[in-house]
Amino acid sequence: MRTTKKRPLALAATAATLxxxxxxxxxxxxxxxxxxxxxxxxxxVGAMEDYGVGTTFKATEPVSxxxxxxxxxxxxxxxxxxxxxxxxxxxxxxxxxxxxxxxxWQQAQSIAIGAGNAPDIISVTYPGQEVAFVAGGAILxxxxxxxxxxxxxDKVEKWDLQADIDRMRQEDGKYYVLPGLRESVRxxxxxxxxxxxxxxxxLSLEPETYEDFAADLAKVKAAYPDKYPLSDRWSANGPLEAxxxxxxxxxxxxxxxxxxxxxxxxxxxxxxxxxxxMDEYRELLExxxxxxxxxxxxxxxxxxxxxxxxxxxxxxxxxxxxxxxxEILKIRTAMTETGTAGEVxxxxxxGGPAGDIVAGGRLISGVMLSSSVAEEDDFLAMLxxxxxxxxxxxxxxxxxxxxxxxxxxxxxxxxxxxxxEIDQNGLNPGAPKSLNxxxxxxxxxxxxxxxxxxxxxxxMLRPEVVEFVESMSDKELAPxxxxxxxxxxxxxxxxxxxxxxKDHVWQNTAAFILGQRSFDEWDAYVAELEGKNVQQYxxxxxxxxxxxxxxxx
Amino acid sequence: xxxxxxxxxxxxxLSQSTVRAVKDTRAYTAFRIVNGTLxxxxxxxxxxxxxxxxxxxxxxxxxxNAGQVNLWPKGFNVTTFQLVMGDAMxxxxxxxxxxxxxxxxxxxxxxxTTFAYAISKYHLKGRKVFIGIAxxxxxxxxxxxxxxxxxxxxxLRNSVWAIALPNxxxxxxxxxxxxxxxxxxxxxxEAAEIDGLSTYGKLWRIVLPLSKAVIATxxxxxxxxxxxxxxxxxxxxxxxxxxxxxxxxxxxIAGATSVDGAAGSAEATQIAANVKAVTMLLTVLPIVCLYPxxxxxxxxxxxxxxxxx
Numbered sequence: 001m002r003t004t005k006k007r008p009l010a011l012a013a014t015a016a017t018l019x020x021x022x023x024x025x026x027x028x029x030x031x032x033x034x035x036x037x038x039x040x041x042x043x044x045v046g047a048m049e050d051y052g053v054g055t056t057f058k059a060t061e062p063v064s065x066x067x068x069x070x071x072x073x074x075x076x077x078x079x080x081x082x083x084x085x086x087x088x089x090x091x092x093x094x095x096x097x098x099x100x101x102x103x104x105w106q107q108a109q110s111i112a113i114g115a116g117n118a119p120d121i122i123s124v125t126y127p128g129q130e131v132a133f134v135a136g137g138a139i140l141x142x143x144x145x146x147x148x149x150x151x152x153x154d155k156v157e158k159w160d161l162q163a164d165i166d167r168m169r170q171e172d173g174k175y176y177v178l179p180g181l182r183e184s185v186r187x188x189x190x191x192x193x194x195x196x197x198x199x200x201x202x203l204s205l206e207p208e209t210y211e212d213f214a215a216d217l218a219k220v221k222a223a224y225p226d227k228y229p230l231s232d233r234w235s236a237n238g239p240l241e242a243x244x245x246x247x248x249x250x251x252x253x254x255x256x257x258x259x260x261x262x263x264x265x266x267x268x269x270x271x272x273x274x275x276x277x278m279d280e281y282r283e284l285l286e287x288x289x290x291x292x293x294x295x296x297x298x299x300x301x302x303x304x305x306x307x308x309x310x311x312x313x314x315x316x317x318x319x320x321x322x323x324x325x326x327e328i329l330k331i332r333t334a335m336t337e338t339g340t341a342g343e344v345x346x347x348x349x350x351g352g353p354a355g356d357i358v359a360g361g362r363l364i365s366g367v368m369l370s371s372s373v374a375e376e377d378d379f380l381a382m383l384x385x386x387x388x389x390x391x392x393x394x395x396x397x398x399x400x401x402x403x404x405x406x407x408x409x410x411x412x413x414x415x416x417x418x419x420x421e422i423d424q425n426g427l428n429p430g431a432p433k434s435l436n437x438x439x440x441x442x443x444x445x446x447x448x449x450x451x452x453x454x455x456x457x458x459x460m461l462r463p464e465v466v467e468f469v470e471s472m473s474d475k476e477l478a479p480x481x482x483x484x485x486x487x488x489x490x491x492x493x494x495x496x497x498x499x500x501x502k503d504h505v506w507q508n509t510a511a512f513i514l515g516q517r518s519f520d521e522w523d524a525y526v527a528e529l530e531g532k533n534v535q536q537y538x539x540x541x542x543x544x545x546x547x548x549x550x551x552x553x
Numbered sequence: 554x555x556x557x558x559x560x561x562x563x564x565x566x567l568s569q570s571t572v573r574a575v576k577d578t579r580a581y582t583a584f585r586i587v588n589g590t591l592x593x594x595x596x597x598x599x600x601x602x603x604x605x606x607x608x609x610x611x612x613x614x615x616x617x618n619a620g621q622v623n624l625w626p627k628g629f630n631v632t633t634f635q636l637v638m639g640d641a642m643x644x645x646x647x648x649x650x651x652x653x654x655x656x657x658x659x660x661x662x663x664x665x666t667t668f669a670y671a672i673s674k675y676h677l678k679g680r681k682v683f684i685g686i687a688x689x690x691x692x693x694x695x696x697x698x699x700x701x702x703x704x705x706x707x708x709l710r711n712s713v714w715a716i717a718l719p720n721x722x723x724x725x726x727x728x729x730x731x732x733x734x735x736x737x738x739x740x741x742x743e744a745a746e747i748d749g750l751s752t753y754g755k756l757w758r759i760v761l762p763l764s765k766a767v768i769a770t771x772x773x774x775x776x777x778x779x780x781x782x783x784x785x786x787x788x789x790x791x792x793x794x795x796x797x798x799x800x801x802x803x804x805x806i807a808g809a810t811s812v813d814g815a816a817g818s819a820e821a822t823q824i825a826a827n828v829k830a831v832t833m834l835l836t837v838l839p840i841v842c843l844y845p846x847x848x849x850x851x852x853x854x855x856x857x858x859x860x861x862x
Contacts (some may be wrong), residue, residue: 071793073804076642101800103807111788115701194829 008401019494023481042148043377046092048384053150057388057395059092062380065385066119066370067095070105070445074437081440084392086403093385104124113138120382122368125447127168127361129281130176130368134489137506139371148383151391152178159183163480164363171485173552178386179366180448186457187349187358187472188465189246192323192331195345195504197223206348210247210287213350217296220319230291231318239302239510242286243322249359249478251287252353253280255509258359261498262505263541265481272541274485275532276505277526285512285517290548293515302510316340323535325465346464348471359478366390366448373469379444389446396452400460402441416459425460497537597738609830610634617827633831642793643801643832650797653786656841657717659714662768664721665730671755684731691724704760704789715789716779723778732761734769740751769850773843780840 025074039496063452072079077099087093093113100108105124112118122139133139146152158163159421161181168175185422191213198216201223207213219386221231234242244256254275263272275281291297301309313321314334323331323346330346349358367386373379389395401408403414408416418424423431424442436442442460455475486494508525511517517525604624609617613628620628637643672683697705700719709715736758745759760767783799789798796804806829 019601071804073801073807077793100791101787101793101796101807103800104787111697111701117701117705325813340661388809516837551570 010513024543025066026099045378046381047378048381051150053392055385055388057091059378059381059385060092062092062458063381064094064096065378066117067097068109068122069097069099069369070102071099071123072078072444073305074442075434075443078440079289082402082407083399083443083446086398089200091385091388097398107200111381115441118370120370120376121386122370122372124365125177126365127177127179131170133368134170134176138371139176139369139375141172141176142178142369143169143174145383148380149387149391151387152181155181155391157442159362161362164361167286167483168363169481169483169485169548169552171487171548177366177368178390181391182362182364182457183454184473185358185360185362185477186469187360188324189190189242189322190346190349191320191469192328192344193347194319195343197319204347207350207484210250210350210352213347214287214291214296218294219318221294221296222318228298228318229296230301230320231298231304231309231312232322233304233464234306234322235302236306239289239513240504243508244288246322246349246487247287248257248284249357250354251280251284251352252352253278254359255281255284259502259505262502263481265479267479271456272481272538272545274501274529276501277357277529277534280354282519282522285509288513289515299514300512305412310334311452313344314338314340316342325461325468336527346468348468349475356475357478358472360476364448365444378398390448393453396456399447400442400456402435402439405440407435407441426462428458482514482545483548485548486540486544490544494537494540497533501529501537502533504529557749606830606834609827610834612827630716633827637828637831638834644797646798646801649795650780650799651665653713653716654776656713656731657720657770657779658775660717661721661723661826662772665727666761666767666768667756668722669727669730670734670760673731673737687722687724687727701788710789710793711795716782716785720785722774722781726774730767730771732809733764766850769847773847776838776843794827798836802836805832
């Protein structure tokens with residue numbers, strides 16, 4: 001009796017397992033291809049008829065948008081945040097929030113999108129991160145709809161961002177992210193130097209060129225012959241990634257963090273060349289090799305941990321180090337704790353052989369939309385709301401500072417001051433409340449990092465940082481390369497080449513700087529890159545650039 | 554027959570054997586010294602990070618950043634403990650961890666035990682198929698997205714079942730239990746059957762009471778893995794009040810090291826290394842405390858079933 005019962009059961013179980021597996025497989029891939037939209041097709045619920053630049057958005061009836069929220073442990077989400085209450089009261093907008101922790105944010109995004117379970121608005125996405133999702137069709141080609149976003153178009157035109165926007169276009173000529181927009185690049189990395197030593201030796205905090213800076217270091221070396229004037233950091237994943245990134249534009253190339261995919265647009269030849277093989281790249285390495293050879297830079301700069309480097313400058317063993325507007329505070333704290341007398345200051349990044357140039361993206365963290373929102377009846381209201389919050393002057397100010405008279409005050413000159421009981425970024429040290437923790441403003445989900453006008457961006461910075469940013473503002477902006485979007489097959493193919501190439505460049509960057517490899521061998525090094533398919537790689541990229549240019553003319 | 558000659562020989566042999574015994578002991582002593590030293594070193598290496606963590610938890614931030622805290626706290630303070638313990642979300646998530654661990658372990662134990670007991674019986678028809686299905690999942694699985702879609706479609710997201718059910722049967726644990734039950738004395742069970750016990754009665758009244766060692770081991774295995782796990786919760790829980798403390802901790806550490814978004818240059822509030830240490834300590838403490846009590850079962854438990862009688 002028993003035996004006859006058990007077998008069909010086992011078979012049924014197997015069949016059930018298989019059926020589940022099949023169902024699971026089909027679930028993720030049944031997305032439709034994106035359609036070309038028409039303005040009148042958009043859902044009109046809650047949308048304003050006369051919405052335009054300068055209009056305060058308020059939905060004509062209450063609307064609710066799904067939001068994938070990046071939960072930051074430094075200001076954990078609270079349901080009763082003032083920003084949520086205010087958006088509900090004044091904009092008629094509520095959120096249906098699905099949170100994911102910051103620690104695994106990108107993975108959470110890709111699972112939700114991959115499983116077709118992503119909410120309407122997917123926050124905190126940097127341009128470039130959307131590429132993996134484009135082929136799946138789960139992400140909305142938002143470029144089809146930006147005509148309904150007047151403030152966005154206005155800012156792009158006013159701040160001359162069209163070339164940057166075009167760089168985001170995928171192979172189909174569309175883009176899939178609403179990025180944060182910056183009026184200008186905000187530099188934050190430069191060398192911190194010991195101001196007291198620099199003043200004592202009569203050196204400038206605004207050296208004109210990198211050569212001048214090296215000369216200054218040499219004078220420090222002369223005064224303190226047993227010490228290295230410069231001991232650098234940020235070499236954890238590659239040699240001097242931060243310092244090279246800051247210096248490279250002034251030498252007419254890209255390096256370190258800014259190396260990217262390793263292609264550089266040669267404007268004269270109108271084609272991409274390989275960055276690591278450029279003469280300008282060589283010049284950059286020669287400069288840093290010179291610092292090591294002359295005993296001006298600690299050779300340990302390329303191997304030490306960041307903390308070790310910090311300890312060195314804080315304890316007075318060295319006098320200069322790359323820093324940013326936050327890290328310099330750490331140096332100061334450590335100096336106080338170790339009892340080192342002296343002062344540190346940020347210098348203006350010097351110019352170089354290629355000019356006085358600063359590089360950096362003006363498009364920053366933004367949002368993606370699920371492709372399903374195009375079918376929703378409040379879609380137009382959503383576009384208008386996002387346009388107001390992220391791109392209108394009023395929305396940007398609201399997201400960053402809150403409500404005038406409640407969280408901050410504004411004087412006749414337009415200078416904003418936080419209420420005395422509220423702190424943010426150390427503006428009101430010791431205040432019992434914090435603008436982001438207790439009110440929800442100044443929050444990376446609704447504020448799009450620092451995508452805003454210069455005035456608003458600088459409104460919350462320490463005077464020292466404003467001064468630095470202003471000193472950098474007369475630098476020229478590095479040119480933007482034309483778009484060269486690859487298709488999926490090409491992306492897979494080149495990723496094999498780029499990794500091997502970058503590894504080789506990184507290794508040799510370190511070897512050249514430390515003098516382990518002589519510059520006489522530069523040609524041999526370039527030949528080695530050719531052995532690693534650099535030409536094939538460039539052919540693919542140049543082909544893609546040509547293809548895109550032909551298709552979008 | 555005992556003769557004088559025989560006696561001397563016996564003496565000789567005895568003395569020889571003592572000599573040999575002494576020799577053995579020497580070699581053995583050497584072995585034990587080497588062995589002991591090695592084990593002590595390994596123990597120290599394993600223990601060091603933990604002691605270091607404890608020291609950091611009670612130290613002040615500046616000493617930790619300067620890398621001066623090793624085995625003993627410097628700049629002793631407990632303010633961070635007060636701070637972390639004062640965060641309601643920490644306790645909320647801690648409570649979740651306890652709840653998830655208890656429920657998931659319970660579910661896992663019931664399912665694993667009954668499954669293992671059933672497939673330990675050779676007379677069960679289709680036994681190999683059941684074992685095959687279980688073992689199949691050790692080597693192949695549907696992958697992340699299909700799993701997610703499945704759990705989502707079953708409506709399990711944002712509930713404890715998303716954590717408990719997909720991980721309810723660990724095949725490794727299942728096989729250990731199966732081989733334990735296979736070695737269980739058939740005579741005992743037959744006797745019980747003659748006395749009128751049903752299959753469930755045998756399992757409940759005879760087999761389980763005599764299997765405490767393996768059950769304790771399995772509970773430990775499951776409890777530790779559910780306590781430490783964060784991925785399932787991260788995947789299926791959409792609200793922070795549903796996270797277990799492991800996700801809280803992971804996020805906290807990420808916040809301390811992140812350089813992105815609004816956490817970036819303008820407002821990077823450094824979460825102290827100290828806070829990390831305190832939170833980690835509070836998280837691992839219960840499991841660390843659990844070990845000594847279950848360990849005696851643990852050693853015998855895993856060995857059981859390894860040799861067939």
